[in-house]
Amino acid sequence: MYKNIFSRKSLGIPYLLFLLLFVLLPLFVLIYYAFTNGQGEFTVLNLTGFFTDPNTLGTLCYSFGIAAVTTVVCLLLAYPAAYILAISKLPAKSIIIMLFVMPMWINFSLRITALKEILTWMEGRLAYHPFFNTVLGMSYDFLPFMILPIYTTISKLDGALLEAARDLGAGELQAFLKVTLPLSLPGILSGVSMVFLPAMTNYVVLDMLYNSTYIMGSLIGSYFAAYNWNGGSMIALILLGIVCLFTLMTRGIEEENTRGGALL
Amino acid sequence: MIKKAWKSIVIILVLAFLYLPILVLAVYSFTDATNIGAIRGFSLHNYVTLFTTPELVRMILGTALLALVSALLATILGTLGSIGAFYSGKGMASAINTMNQVPVVNADVVTGFSICILLVVVFGVSKDTFLPLIIGHVTLCAPFVFLSVVPKLKQMDSSIYEAALDLGATPLTALIKIVIPQIFPGIVSGFALAVTLSLDDYFVATYTKPATFDTISTYVVNATKGAQTTIKTALWALSTVIFLLVVLFTVFMNIRAGKQSGERQGV
Numbered sequence: 001m002y003k004n005i006f007s008r009k010s011l012g013i014p015y016l017l018f019l020l021l022f023v024l025l026p027l028f029v030l031i032y033y034a035f036t037n038g039q040g041e042f043t044v045l046n047l048t049g050f051f052t053d054p055n056t057l058g059t060l061c062y063s064f065g066i067a068a069v070t071t072v073v074c075l076l077l078a079y080p081a082a083y084i085l086a087i088s089k090l091p092a093k094s095i096i097i098m099l100f101v102m103p104m105w106i107n108f109s110l111r112i113t114a115l116k117e118i119l120t121w122m123e124g125r126l127a128y129h130p131f132f133n134t135v136l137g138m139s140y141d142f143l144p145f146m147i148l149p150i151y152t153t154i155s156k157l158d159g160a161l162l163e164a165a166r167d168l169g170a171g172e173l174q175a176f177l178k179v180t181l182p183l184s185l186p187g188i189l190s191g192v193s194m195v196f197l198p199a200m201t202n203y204v205v206l207d208m209l210y211n212s213t214y215i216m217g218s219l220i221g222s223y224f225a226a227y228n229w230n231g232g233s234m235i236a237l238i239l240l241g242i243v244c245l246f247t248l249m250t251r252g253i254e255e256e257n258t259r260g261g262a263l264l
Numbered sequence: 265m266i267k268k269a270w271k272s273i274v275i276i277l278v279l280a281f282l283y284l285p286i287l288v289l290a291v292y293s294f295t296d297a298t299n300i301g302a303i304r305g306f307s308l309h310n311y312v313t314l315f316t317t318p319e320l321v322r323m324i325l326g327t328a329l330l331a332l333v334s335a336l337l338a339t340i341l342g343t344l345g346s347i348g349a350f351y352s353g354k355g356m357a358s359a360i361n362t363m364n365q366v367p368v369v370n371a372d373v374v375t376g377f378s379i380c381i382l383l384v385v386v387f388g389v390s391k392d393t394f395l396p397l398i399i400g401h402v403t404l405c406a407p408f409v410f411l412s413v414v415p416k417l418k419q420m421d422s423s424i425y426e427a428a429l430d431l432g433a434t435p436l437t438a439l440i441k442i443v444i445p446q447i448f449p450g451i452v453s454g455f456a457l458a459v460t461l462s463l464d465d466y467f468v469a470t471y472t473k474p475a476t477f478d479t480i481s482t483y484v485v486n487a488t489k490g491a492q493t494t495i496k497t498a499l500w501a502l503s504t505v506i507f508l509l510v511v512l513f514t515v516f517m518n519i520r521a522g523k524q525s526g527e528r529q530g531v
Binding site (some may be wrong): 201 | 279352356470
């Protein structure tokens with residue numbers, strides 16, 4: 001009898017309810033607000049307004065640019081470091097890995113403050129180089145999130161494959177390009193998604209560096225400050241759409257890749 | 265030989281990029297300089313300000329308390345959820361898994377804004393109750409607890425649970441004595457992750473916090489825009505204190521891990 005009242009399955013119910021209430025329901029509310037105006041009447045003006053206003057469209061393009069450049073910079077810095085760390089037998093390797101993890105535990109706003117002080121000392125007024133400073137600030141903030149997944153993937157890589165490539169006559173560069181790089185793609189992808197999406201939305205970094213906000217996330221902030229729930233919801237919805245698209249894309253490539261790996 | 269040096273240089277450069285700002289700030293936090301570059305004498309006044317200004321102390325303690333409370337709630341919910349999802353039918357498991365993924369991939373701005381809309385605008389809950397803030401942080405953290413417990417459930421030897429039931433244990437006892445201990449490492453790392461997420465969060469807090477309450481993130485973001493140099497340099501001290509705490513914690517964890525593996529080798 002007791003067994004029926006208490007089962008392991010029922011343990012999931014509180015969390016299921018929590019998710020329904022605070023994850024699913026907010027999304028529906030978001031959709032409702034995005035397609036209504038202040039009086040609660042149905043409208044597509046929020047949507048068409050977004051795609052016809054040069055300001056919001058410009059912000060969207062600028063965010064894409066910032067996010068793309070930040071992702072590339074992070075990748076260029078992270079891949080060599082992760083590769084060296086995973087492949088070579090450096091002394092105190094575990095300590096170095098901890099050093100790459102530790103910044104994630106330090107509050108990002110304090111880390112950005114530190115960067116801001118340094119940059120102010122070197123550059124004078126930060127607003128003179130907005131693009132450079134934004135990319136630098138975001139790379140500084142997100143770099144550990146790129147290093148770790150790549151490091152994990154490369155260090156799990158089967159060393160026998162590399163040996164086989166060398167035995168079959170591949171040079172070091174060729175072995176890297178044909179074996180290591182393709183096999184580290186899943187790590188690169190998860191790193192890219194951990195950097196690209198925050199870089200599109202994390203407007204605090206810009207805000208802190210030179211009091212300017214000109215990326216997608218900041219639009220929500222400005223609507224929020226103006227109590228415009230409808231406009232803010234539409235921006236949130238569009239961002240959600242971008243997130244979904246991006247997740248589906250990376251997942252598609254990842255699956256293809258694992259399938260390719262299985263064929264090998 | 266040259267190659268090895270080159271490798272070390274890459275690692276050192278990346279580490280320098282990550283750590284130099286924090287370290288320079290740490291050095292300057294012990295002076296009475298108001299900006300980097302100025303050379304001034306040694307002083308502890310930033311630390312005195314940090315620990316004696318009621319506003320700052322309240323903000324630090326509030327952030328820590330919020331992180332502990334929301335991480336605790338998130339750990340309970342996420343752990344129970346992952347056990348439930350693991351043992352329930354395909355439909356419920358995939359429903360939980362899918363919804364669990366939403367806050368993980370979603371931008372924090374969107375998560376915070378949508379919870380604010382739901383609770384504050386639709387349901388009319390006052391932000392001053394701290395309810396939106398705590399719910400927001402639990403929503404942010406619980407999915408990560410869930411994700412760190414699931415692998416441990418998969419590794420678990422399920423026959424021990426069955427054996428416990430056969431030997432007369434009630435499902436609840438079997439759960440507490442058999443399942444929980446086996447997945448405990450996952451619960452602990454989930455809790456630690458939840459604490460860091462809550463401590464680091466800015467966006468959810470901005471949209472859901474009471475106007476008079478500040479977390480470290482929201483406070484620092486506002487303070488950097490202000491011109492108050494005493495507060496600004498006191499925050500350098502805060503950054504240094506947090507950095508030292510993280511270093512101490514890391515060293516402590518490594519020593520403990522080293523001891524444990526040593527014991528295992530000894531056996």
